[in-house]
Amino acid sequence: MAHRGVLPVVAAVVLLTGCGGPQPAEPPPPTAQEKVADGGAETDTDDSHAEDTGEMVVSYEDATTAEAINGRALLQDNTVLEDLAEDVNDSLWLPYDIPVIGAQCDEANAFWDPEEKSMTICYEDADLSQQIFRDAGDDDPDASAINAEIATFYHELGHMAIDLYDLPATGREEDVADQLAAYVLLQPGEDGAPDPESVAAVKDFAREFGAYGQRRGDAGLDDFADVHSLSETRMFNLQCWIYGADPDANADLVASGELPEDRADGCDDEWAKLDRAWSTLLEPHVR
Template sequence: MRIQVLPLLAAGLLVVGCGGAEQQQPETTESVTGKAEASQNPEGPAPESGGSMIVSYEDAQTPEAVRGKELLQGDQVLEDMADDINDTLVLPYDIPLLGVQCDEANAFWAPDAKTVTICYEDTANSEQIFADAGDPDPAAAAINTEWATFYHEVGHMAVTVYDLPITGREEDVADQLAAYVLLQPDEDGQPDPESVQSVKDFARVFGVSGEQRGEVGEADLADVHTLDEARMYNLECWIYGSDPAANGDLVSDGRLPEDRADGCEAEWDQLDNAWSTLLDPYFK
């Protein structure tokens, strides 16, 4: 079973006192509400602790969907994802986490329905990408990618559920949340290697997607998403910035240009501080 990262993140924030005093027990709803009133989002009260993330797998019929469901359900991936959220975040209401045949490779947060959807085809497509690249374990790499995809959607979810103030495009902010969670240090002061690999594999998928797209057109430039290649470099920058000594190969191997790498530690520090400030009132 995968190591859960958000509970460790929340515990770490409470110990170092980011936005609150040291705690030995999870905060009550009353204390979370009080912190929210003094947070960076004074007009958005903290939600009452009355909800959970609930997993549901829908039927799959096409070969791609069947394979994606097999990968997700066989390893209980969605269950682990939901446990991570339920152990850590105060939710105001139940939020379904759905495994669904979408007939396209996708994942999304639906703000009206208040659901997170992971499309089976997204997992199957990632597995195929890694298989074509000669990865020794494309299934594991695909699941790694889905963890980063999930936290990207959690970024969208958090903006909606907690009415978070953000500056910049929400898709970029959601990428930041995924990196923020997965690159946090463990109890030993180092990030979980599997979590770091999730961000690396997420970046690799964007690199392949950019290559497959071909020439950039007007629709690509106008899209709410940053170009795939730029998203890849952003993620690699944050990986490097979070621990330059451990991830120097990104620069030495030529995957991350040196000019960008020079500022990545500062980028990571800004990202880390921003999301710590925004989410601190909502950790259990």
Template sequence: MNPRYDDATSPEAKTGRDIQQEANLLNHLSESVNNTLKLPHDIQLVGKQCDTANAWWDPNDNSVTLCYEEANEGLEIYTKAGDADPRASTVNGEIATFYHELGHMVISLYDLPITGREEDVADQLSAYILLTPGPDGKVDPGNVQAIKDSAREFQGYAEAAGELDDADLAGGHSPNKVRAFNMECWLYGSNPAANGDLVGDGHLPQSRAELCEDEWDKLSHAWSQLLGPHLK
């Protein structure tokens, strides 16, 4: 995977590009993929001005794109939330977004069988990658925070969107608030003892939390089977 930062001209895109570049984000993400996956050919990881907040995997030119505007919107959400370091939270949100797009990428590259909507499955892959223990047997605390910040960003998008209509409910993505609860559920389920702060007080309802350990076990088992043959 090869990182590339394209030019930016709008104020929003310039802000997003600065966030990505100051964190050396694309380089770190590319290095992580190159150290982990057996890629059949080169993939471009592109930061670019898209004139909309978005990110995507394109199988036609073998590239993952992270739009600068997506980072800029994240910064606005975390700033409004009163984060002490909203730029750090934004980078965490970008990391989770990247691994979501990586989900689409591996499904395409390795022709993986999935059951369910691909957008939901890509969210699962993002959580799986971030919460898989490293060589020391421990989950990176930074990855845990990336999951938490990603969930908060989904909540921010949900609050900004207001009431959902039929088009929102029928879309390929689950509603943002559902995605937030899913990410919190999988994080909690991966280690309930360490992540009890995610239950209640505006986070996971207890009724969902009771299901999360089993959800995580099934998710982790499935992705281990699907991705295992393609890991270095």
């Protein structure tokens, strides 16, 4: 089940429209003759990214447990990591090759390693996602699990971008990484609206956090002190950004009571600020 690329759409949005709206047209760059006439050196091309020749490289490690074997099959058979890595390679300048590793971790997890400069998606994470959506009675729990893993990948991409590009993160990095996942997946297409499949990925990501909260039970001090916000908070954040990115198409989130009206009232402004922030941060690094 291949998922269509979304970062190329983001690249166009960042370069052409900036913060979600048309920008004043910029004057064309000076010709070589004009540069010489102005006393400047003639330059054929912009070589600011001349050495950024890296790409994401996917590999799958062995799996031995039932959970890992199942999670690996879900990711590999649907070329999830390959499709997402290709998306990034087509869209971002990378300073060197970045391993994207499917691995047995013996826990449900995914992480960016700032020392190894690699991203790992644990097989157990995909397996748990599938189980969560199967328990929820989804008609196609595999599709929902893949959606959640797509959003998980872009969350880890947020950590990667902050590290590789030395970006400022004005907030807890885990929350900011959630913002990047939403930013990428909720960008408007040519029709001015986010792609429904990408919106579904964010919705399933949010649903998964809701399930994590139910599995956890009552929150204790350790949960409040964790580097991650509470699962319920992450769920409501994602729902808010979905609604803020396209209120008309996602009014059902409010009507159903999933997103409280008091929070929904500010979500369009919250989304606009998120969109502007990540557009500004990523612009120098978009192909």
